[in-house]
Amino acid sequence: MRVGLTGGIASGKSTVSAILVELGAVLIDGDALAREVVEPGTPGLQQVVDAFGTGVLTADGDLDRPALGAIVFADEARRKELEAIIHPLVFERIVELEASATPDDLVVHDIPLLAESGRAPTFDAVVVVDVPVETQVERMLTQRGMTREDAEARVRAQATREDRLAIATHVIDNTGTLEDLRRRVLEVHADLTGPAA
Known part of the structure; x- marks a missing residue:
């Protein structure tokens, strides 16, 4: 189910x-996957940087969530832009994880x-x-x-x-x-x- x-x-x-x-x-966690698809070195993180600039990165090259949050929670158009990057990547991972579950799993x-x-x-x-x-x-x-x-x-x-x-x-x-x-x-x-x- x-x-x-x-x-x-x-x-x-x-x-x-x-x-x-x-x-x-079996848990498929959208939040965890949304973090996973923008880890350093991922195409997802590169797409976010391309769209929002290097100001959304920490000194270590990680996604600076508070900085990005300040942009997207204040501007609906920017939030939708971020979602258009993240959602398809998360969906790909969901499909992979679902395929690994058995028919009897919840x-x-x-x-x-x-x-x-x-x-x-x-x-x-x-x-x-x-x-x-x-x-x-x-x-x-x-x-x-x-x-x-x-x-x-x-x-x-x-x-x-x-x-x-x-x-x-x-x-x-x-x-x-x-x-x-x-x-x-x-x-x-x-x-x-x-x-x-």
Whole structure:
């Protein structure tokens, strides 16, 4: 079974994917792949530098994510330009990873921008990790040290909470404790892997 897992920034999606991996799921992590395709020496990093200039590189030649983020989160056209470079490269890697999974595997695609991509219908199920916007912003302030302005800009750059919930076949509320979250993930996992799945 192929499952799309999504949620807004700071919703706790990474925690949910880690629990699913503990339960035996094969994880295809869009964020991790997006980092992988722009590692030093990759054609992806060269394309980003060609588009955005050497100012998006650190002294060591790595991608300077904060510098690039400052450009793309302030300008939607530049963000779309970056996505046009990264998304096809990530998609190639996803195809490779999926081909290596067995038919019995629960293959979970961790895709931050699933609602934006229009790819929800390509999955057997869509799991949305859900928290209110205020919770997302608060977590970015306290856990990531962002300014309120930056945090709110990141939220605005993504699909709305309503857009994500509209594509969900399963919703995981993450406003409670870690134990509450684990219990809900176990329920969803059982539903996805049970006899009816």
